[in-house]
Amino acid sequence: xxxxxxxxxxxxxxxxxxxxxxxxxxxxxxxxxxxxxxxxxxxxxxxxxxxxxxxxxxxxxxxxxxxxxxxxxxxxxxxxxxxxxxxxxxxxxxxxxxxxxxxxxxxxxxxxxxxxxxxxxxxxxxxxxxxxxxxxxxxxxxxxxxxxxxxxxxxxxxxxxxxxxxxxxxxxxxxxxxxxxxxxxxxxxxxxxxxxxxxxxxxxxxxxxxxxxxxxxxxxxxxxxxxxxxxxxxxxxxxxxxxxxxxxxxxxxxxxxxxxxxxxxxxxxxxxxxxxxxxxxxxxxxxxxxxxxxxxxxxxxxxxxxxxxxxxxxxxxxxxxxxxxxxxxxxxxxxxxxxxxxxxxxxxxxxxxxxxxxxxxxxxxxxxxxxxxxxxxxxxxxxxxxxxxxxxxxxxxxxxxxxxxxxxxxxxxxxxxxxxxxxxxxxxxxxxxxxxxxxxxxxxxxxxxxxxxxxxxxxxxxxxxxxxxxxxxxxxxxxxxxxxxxxxxxxxxxxxxxxxxxxxxxxxxxxxxxxxxxxxxxxxxxxxxxxxxxxxxxxxxxxxxxxxxxxxxxxxxxxxxxxxxxxxxxxxx
Amino acid sequence: xxxxxxxxxxxxxxxxxxxxxxxxxxxxxxxxxxxxxxxxxxxxxxxxxxxxxxxxxxxxxxxxxxxxxxxxxxxxxxxxxxxxxxxxxxxxxxxxxxxxxxxxxxxxxxxxxxxxxxxxxxxxxxxxxxxxxxxxxxxxxxxxxxxxxxxxxxxxxxxxxxxxxxxxxxxxxxxxxxxxxxxxxxxxxxxxxxxxxxxxxxxxxxxxxxxxxxxxxxxxxxxxxxxxxxxxxxxxxxxxxxxxxxxxxxxxxxxxxxxxxxxxxxxxxxxxxxxxxxxxxxxxxxxxxxxxxxxxxxxxxxxxxxxxxxxxxxxxxxxxxxxxxxxxxxxxxxxxxxxxxxxxxxxxxxxxxxxxxxxxxxxxxxxxxxxxxxxxxxxxxxxxxxxxxxx
Numbered sequence: 034x035x036x037x038x039x040x041x042x043x044x045x046x047x048x049x050x051x052x053x054x055x056x057x058x059x060x061x062x063x064x065x066x067x068x069x070x071x072x073x074x075x076x077x078x079x080x081x082x083x084x085x086x087x088x089x090x091x092x093x094x095x096x097x098x099x100x101x102x103x104x105x106x107x108x109x110x111x112x113x114x115x116x117x118x119x120x121x122x123x124x125x126x127x128x129x130x131x132x133x134x135x136x137x138x139x140x141x142x143x144x145x146x147x148x149x150x151x152x153x154x155x156x157x158x159x160x161x162x163x164x165x166x167x168x169x170x171x172x173x174x175x176x177x178x179x180x181x182x183x184x185x186x187x188x189x190x191x192x193x194x195x196x197x198x199x200x201x202x203x204x205x206x207x208x209x210x211x212x213x214x215x216x217x218x219x220x221x222x223x224x225x226x227x228x229x230x231x232x233x234x235x236x237x238x239x240x241x242x243x244x245x246x247x248x249x250x251x252x253x254x255x256x257x258x259x260x261x262x263x264x265x266x267x268x269x270x271x272x273x274x275x276x277x278x279x280x281x282x283x284x285x286x287x288x289x290x291x292x293x294x295x296x297x298x299x300x301x302x303x304x305x306x307x308x309x310x311x312x313x314x315x316x317x318x319x320x321x322x323x324x325x326x327x328x329x330x331x332x333x334x335x336x337x338x339x340x341x342x343x344x345x346x347x348x349x350x351x352x353x354x355x356x357x358x359x360x361x362x363x364x365x366x367x368x369x370x371x372x373x374x375x376x377x378x379x380x381x382x383x384x385x386x387x388x389x390x391x392x393x394x395x396x397x398x399x400x401x402x403x404x405x406x407x408x409x410x411x412x413x414x415x416x417x418x419x420x421x422x423x424x425x426x427x428x429x430x431x432x433x434x435x436x437x438x439x440x441x442x443x444x445x446x447x448x449x450x451x452x453x454x455x456x457x458x459x460x461x462x463x464x465x466x467x468x469x470x471x472x473x474x475x476x477x478x479x480x481x482x483x484x485x486x487x488x489x490x491x492x493x494x495x496x497x498x499x500x501x502x503x504x505x506x507x508x509x510x511x512x513x514x515x516x517x518x519x520x521x522x523x524x525x526x527x528x529x530x531x532x533x534x535x536x537x538x539x540x541x542x543x544x545x546x547x548x549x550x551x552x553x554x555x556x557x558x559x560x561x562x563x564x565x566x567x568x569x570x571x572x573x574x575x576x577x578x579x580x581x582x583x584x585x586x587x588x589x590x591x592x593x594x595x596x597x598x599x600x601x602x603x604x605x606x
Numbered sequence: 607x608x609x610x611x612x613x614x615x616x617x618x619x620x621x622x623x624x625x626x627x628x629x630x631x632x633x634x635x636x637x638x639x640x641x642x643x644x645x646x647x648x649x650x651x652x653x654x655x656x657x658x659x660x661x662x663x664x665x666x667x668x669x670x671x672x673x674x675x676x677x678x679x680x681x682x683x684x685x686x687x688x689x690x691x692x693x694x695x696x697x698x699x700x701x702x703x704x705x706x707x708x709x710x711x712x713x714x715x716x717x718x719x720x721x722x723x724x725x726x727x728x729x730x731x732x733x734x735x736x737x738x739x740x741x742x743x744x745x746x747x748x749x750x751x752x753x754x755x756x757x758x759x760x761x762x763x764x765x766x767x768x769x770x771x772x773x774x775x776x777x778x779x780x781x782x783x784x785x786x787x788x789x790x791x792x793x794x795x796x797x798x799x800x801x802x803x804x805x806x807x808x809x810x811x812x813x814x815x816x817x818x819x820x821x822x823x824x825x826x827x828x829x830x831x832x833x834x835x836x837x838x839x840x841x842x843x844x845x846x847x848x849x850x851x852x853x854x855x856x857x858x859x860x861x862x863x864x865x866x867x868x869x870x871x872x873x874x875x876x877x878x879x880x881x882x883x884x885x886x887x888x889x890x891x892x893x894x895x896x897x898x899x900x901x902x903x904x905x906x907x908x909x910x911x912x913x914x915x916x917x918x919x920x921x922x923x924x925x926x927x928x929x930x931x932x933x934x935x936x937x938x939x940x941x942x943x944x945x946x947x948x949x950x951x952x953x954x955x956x957x958x959x960x961x962x963x964x965x966x967x968x969x970x971x972x973x974x975x976x977x978x979x980x981x982x983x984x985x986x987x988x989x990x991x992x993x994x995x996x997x
Contacts, residue, residue, distance in 0.1 A: 305882070330704060334683035334886035382675045386704055390684035420675065447863060449879070455868045456704060462869065463673045476867055478774065 077588040077604035083293040084321035084583075085600065086307045090300035091270035094263070095252040096236040097175035098182035102503050103234045103594050104132075106324045107298055110275060110601055112239035113258040113286065115149050115168065115218075116230050118594045120288045120602055123350075126592020127406035127505040129230045129550075132288065133163065133240070133258070137230040140548045144225040149233070151216040156280040157242060158257040165212040167240035173200040173207055175237035179249055184235050184503060192221045201248070225546040227553050231504040257281070260291035260601070273298040292588065292604035308332050311581040312342055319584040320605045324597050328579040329450060330389035337392075342581070347589055349578040351596025352402035352510070353501040355388070355452045357443075357461065357571035358486070358529040363494030365441070370433035372568035375441075375495075376415040378426035380464035384573045387456040392579060397572035400514070401561045404593050406505040406550075410558030414566045426468035438469030444486055444496035447476040452576060453497040461497075487525045498529060498570075505594050507557020508545060515564050516541050530569035537564065635915040642911020648904035656717040663711040666698055670715050671869045674706030683886065691889030702879070703887050712871040713893060719872040720901075723787045724852035730791025731852075732845050735798025736837065742799065743806025744825055744833075754803065761796035766858070768793060773864045782867050790855050794848070801840050809836055839916035846909030850902040857898055873898050 085107070096112045099105055103118035117132035119125055129137050134149040141147075155163035175183045177199025188194050191209040200206060211219045222229070232238075245256045253266050261275035275296040283291075302310075307326045310318045328336060328346065336342045357375065359366045366372055381396040388394035395403070398413035417425065430438065445458035455476055462472040475493070477485060486496045502509035513519050517533025520526055540560050547553040565572075578596050582589060585606035590599045636642055655662065663669055677692055678684045684704045686692030691700030691709065699709040742753035772789050809815055809832070818828050853873075859865040860874025861881075868875075876894040884891045 329882055330683035330685075331882040331884075331886045332683070334679075334685035334703070334883075337682040380673070380675075382680070383673045383705070386673075386675055386678055386680055386684040386706070389704070390678070390682065391680040392683065449863055459671075459869045460673060460705065463671055466671075474868060 077290065077292050078606055079292050079604070080294050081292075081605035082295040082297055082317075082320060083586075083600070083603055083605050084317055085296065085298040086302055086310060086318075086321050086323050087298065087300040087325045088302055088304050088307065088323075089325050090268070091273055091298060093182055093252060094266055094270050094273065095180060095249075095255065096171055096239040096241060097177065097180040098252070099236040100182055100184050101236050104236055104239075106595065106597060106600050107273065107275075107296075108236050109259065110261045110289070110291075110296065111255060111257045111259045111263060112236050113155075114236060114238040115233040116238075117234050117288055118592060120290075120590055120599050121592060122590055124405055124593050126590075126594045127404060129234060129504075130288065132234075132286070133168070134233075138233065140227075140229070144227050144229070144546055144548050145222045147220045147222070147229045147233075149218050149220075151218075152285050154282065154285050155258065156282075157240075158262045158278045158280050160280050161242065162215075163240050163258060164215045165218040166215070167242050168218055168238065169206065169210045169212050170200060170243050170246075171239050171241040172210060172237055173197075174241055174246070175199075176207070177201055183237055184232075186232055186235075186503075187237065190222045190224070190226055190229075190232075192223045200243075225542075227545055227548040227550065228504065228506050228508050231506055231550075234504065260286070260289050261296060271300050289601035290588065290604070291601060296600065304329075305332075308581055311345075311583055312336070314584040320586070321583040322586055322598055322600070322603060323580055323582075324600060326580065327393075328581060330393065333389060333392055333579060336579075336581070345581055345584065345586075346579050347582060347591050347598050349580070349591045349596030349598075350402075350404065350593050351501060351576070351578060352404050352407055352505055352593065353499060353576055354397055354400055354402055355394075355457070355497070355499040355573045355576065356397070356400065357573060358496050358498040359569055359571075360492045360494050361530055361569065363492075365433070365435070365439060366494045368433050369568055370429045371435070371439070372571075373415055374426040374429035374433065374468065375465065375470065376568050376571045377417045377422045377429065378465050378468035378470060379417070379461060379571055379573065380421035380467075381573060382420045383460040383464060384457055387460040388452060388574055388576065392577065394574040394576050397575045399561060400565060400570060400572050401507060401510060401558060402575050404505065406554060406593070407502070407510055408507040408554035408557030408559075408561065410555075410562050412562045412565060414562075415568065421464050421467070423464075423468035426470075430469065435469075438471065440471040440473065441465075441495055442473045442475050442493065444475045444477065444482065444493040446479050446482040446497065448479050451479075452499050452574075453482070457497055457573070483525075486529070487527060489520065489522055489526050489531065492526075492529060496529075500527070506550065507554060507561070508541070511557060511560060511564070512541055515569075530567075532564075532567075532569060632915045636911050639911045639914065641907050642915070645904040645906070645908035645911065648900060649908050652717060652721065652901055652904070655714055656721045659711075659714040659718045662714045663708075666696075666708070666710055668697065668708035668711045670707060670711045670871055672707065674701055674708075677701050677706045678703065685883075685886050686890075691887050691893075693889070699893055700889055703883055703890060704879075709890070709893060712876060713873075713897065716871040716873045716876055716894065717897070719783060719866055719870060720853055720856055720874065720898075723783050723790070723856045723872070724849055726784075726787030727790035727794070727852040727855075728845050728849045730787065731795040731798055731848055732841060734792065735795040736802050736841060738795070739799040739802025740806060740829055740833070743803040743810065744829060750803075753799075757796045757799045757803075760793065761800070763793070765793045765855075769855075769859060770862070770864055773859070782865070782870070786856055786859065786865060790852050794852075794855075797848070798841060798844055801844055802837055805837055805840055806833055809833055839913075843909060843913035843916060846905065846912055849909075850905035853898070853901060853905070 091107050093099060094108065096108070099108050101108055104112065104114050109117065113132050115132060115134045116129050116137050119128040119130045131137055133151055133155060135152055139148045151163065151165060157163060172187060174180055176188065176194065176197045179199070179201065191207060193209055194207055197203060197207055209221045213219065220229070240258060241251070242256055255263055257263065257278045260278055260281045262278040264274040264276050266273050277291070277294050304326045307323050308328060311321060311323065336346060357379065359372050361367050385391055385394045385396055396419065399409065399411065401407045401409050403409045430436070443458055443461060445455060446453040448454050450456070455474070458474050458476070462474060465472050485491045486493060486498065500510065500514060513527045515528060515530070515532050515537055517528070517538050520528045520531055520533060537560070540556070544553050544556045544560070547556065580598065582598060587604040587606055588602050590602040591597065592599065677687055679687050686701045686703055686706070688694060693700045697708050697710065699713060701707060702709055702712065738753055738757065742750045742757070745753065769789050773785065776785055815828060815832050818832050823831070856865060856872065857874030857877060860872050861878040863878060865874050866872045873894045877891070877898070880891040880894065
């Protein structure tokens with residue numbers, strides 16, 4: 034996963050981060066048990082219209098341009114992919130399962146060649162059959178500069194794809210993808226990638242029939258393989274209406290339930306308005322859900338006291354970690370004792386409250402999120418209890434040569450309510466004060482903040498950061514942050530500690546060769562623990578997402594993969 | 607005319623622009639207005655609270671930054687435990703959701719921030735406004751035209767947008783309260799300048815000023831000796847109106863998240879963080895909102911009282927003051943031309959109208975104006991211009 038073509042990928046990750054910070058993207062309703070309950074107490078009803086009330090529009094609704102995890106929520110209703118995420122509650126939802134393909138892929142011995150066979154009876158919305166060549170063409174489109182966006186992994190992973198300009202400029206196509214027959218597709222990678230089946234969930238792995246390709250206009254009327262087809266797409270994803278695709282068959286798709294006949298996705302709504310409408314549930318709003326608006330602390334406080342409302346809250350755990358990032362190239366953070374002192378001094382209980390309390394954030398001591406798929410291995414190298422250990426911190430500072438304390442600057446985002454925002458920063462400031470560390474706050478507007486902290490040239494010594502992965506695995510979680518070959522000199526750099534440790538790099542390469550995902554996960558967990566002892570970051574919290582859904586919504590399924598209720602599973606009473 | 611009559615004329619004469627009489631008289635007239643006295647008392651109290659913030663917080667035994675996680679219900683969005691925002695013997699006004707910081711301490715320190723910024727901005731507005739207004743009024747045609755156009759630009763400029771832009775480009779190391787006072791002060795001096803210029807022009811043609819010039823005084827000496835004293839009343843009045851406007855502006859900027867930086871508290875900052883909590887913890891919203899309301903009202907009522915006390919005749923012409931006072935003024939004017947005067951300046955009511963003027967001839971205008979006066983800097987300066995023109 035090294036040598037990433039930096040810009041697009043970072044943009045994507047930032048987009049995810051931004052959306053999360055704004056409460057926009059990831060997460061969802063329902064704890065696993067209550068979801069199971071509403072799934073059984075009423076048999077899901079087929080038909081009706083499901084309304085989705087969102088804040089952010091679903092822009093660039095083209096499989097080549099969407100940057101999704103697991104195929105996305107709304108996009109996955111229209112675009113089927115080679116593999117997809119398992120539509121199940123909780124940890125089971127972190128599994129990758131076949132979608133268009135018969136299995137999750139057959140690797141060569143060193144995981145550099147991946148072969149997929151298509152299922153029988155796959156059709157587009159116009160009844161024409163899906164072929165392996167269409168999938169190849171769909172992937173090639175994602176390289177076209179006209180269709181910007183999308184995940185950049187394939188450019189780095191496929192043999193000879195580095196400079197490919199897409200099928201419009203280069204119709205010969207990518208030799209790294211071969212289609213020996215109409216139902217077989219083979220990928221040749223330039224390095225071992227055990228995570229390839231997880232990448233194959235992204236929308237660029239969706240077939241596009243060459244004859245129907247309208248280039249940049251394809252997003253308005255894409256050719257569906259999923260249970261729904263696009264009726265209209267107004268203002269670049271602001272209002273999307275989907276109706277049932279008659280050619281889709283449940284016989285070839287055991288993942289999507291597709292209960293409602295119509296799905297109406299309205300975006301551009303204020304987040305407070307969305308939550309207000311969902312809680313009131315007047316008229317059509319009883320049949321509504323949101324896929325991008327969380328309950329804020331104040332809204333949660335109100336909902337908690339109301340049993341009827343509380344039963345309509347779904348809980349999601351998207352793999353994400355908010356942390357304090359150090360730049361050890363800046364004094365005094367070059368001294369590990371100073372970093373350890375700060376790790377001891379941090380009071381996670383106040384950070385949790387700053388993030389909205391224990392229902393919206395869980396204290397973190399590991400960099401990896403607490404999910405088996407990532408390789409979570411519990412550890413705490415600097416045990417400071419729930420609310421910090423200022424005495425131990427003072428001791429360490431003394432050893433580090435600061436017996437009278439020291440003054441540091443903490444850079445944060447001025448975006449209120451964000452996970453890198455002023456609330457968290459002042460909580461840290463207060464906790465460190467008890468250990469004799471005076472914290473000056475340097476609040477920057479969101480874009481200025483990103484530009485400053487993610488550039489090796491301007492990176493401050495101490496700042497708030499957050500990270501989520503493109504799929505639930507230790508690789509995309511640890512790689513960009515700790516792989517020395519992913520330090521980016523002239524663009525967005527997420528290896529904030531600028532760690533370039535050959536033993537870490539080698540271990541990352543070794544794990545990428547493993548095609549047994551659970552075996553790989555164990556190794557990622559061990560690696561996380563090993564890096565954690567160096568105090569290059571101070572993990573603060575793993576956010577939890579709470580979302581309301583309408584009164585008449587049934588069959589709520591929230592996987593850990595997305596942390597948000599799966600629109601393909603929802604039924605309207 | 608002798609030198610004697612020159613000096614006595616403005617006081618005793620029928621000129622509409624009588625300078626204020628002695629301080630004792632002003633005080634007597636101010637005292638006769640209970641609303642103004644009450645407003646003044648609240649203002650004094652607020653200043654005392656702001657000045658004594660550290661003392662008050664120490665008395666309570668709290669400070670503005672210490673977190674109290676134990677006082678929050680972490681499972682319910684970190685809302686304060688207990689009733690009405692967690693009010694207790696230790697925390698007189700409860701604690702802040704999400705942090706558990708003491709609200710009483712944050713409010714009194716917030717008063718300090720809010721009042722200091724507003725005061726700084728107002729002083730700056732007066733200094734710049736008087737200086738430029740004098741220069742425009744006394745300068746030659748070219749200077750006047752240039753300064754007046756510059757003033758027009760500042761008056762018409764969308765101050766909020768400009769302020770946001772300015773605050774965004776200044777490095778974060780610059781002390782925020784000072785910056786806020788500077789930005790608010792340097793952007794909103796236009797009203798004062800216009801009033802001063804209009805006053806200077808009106809006075810310039812009066813005999814006593816002309817005489818001073820004829821007697822050989824320099825322009826600067828004339829300005830200092832003859833004009834500045836005559837400006838005290840209108841400028842003081844306008845400043846007293848600008849002050850609450852500046853408090854609201856600071857609150858507005860902090861509400862938008864571009865005011866004071868954490869962990870400093872100000873009323874606007876508190877309102878901003880409290881905005882989402884109005885249902886779950888209404889005490890948190892009510893406290894700063896109520897304080898802001900009372901403060902602005904007190905300042906406005908007080909300013910109106912000062913205005914009337916400084917220049918009772920002008921106030922009578924403008925149709926402000928109590929009904930009794932207005933009736934007395936009307937009797938004095940003996941009908942001639944009084945009615946149309948009241949009508950023609952109804953716009954000025956936006957600046958001077960107060961809660962004690964319902965049911966007046968221009969009642970609706972006054973009623974709508976009183977809210978506008980507190981909220982909008984633009985309406986204040988706009989009316990100021992109208993007033994200048996009316997003379």
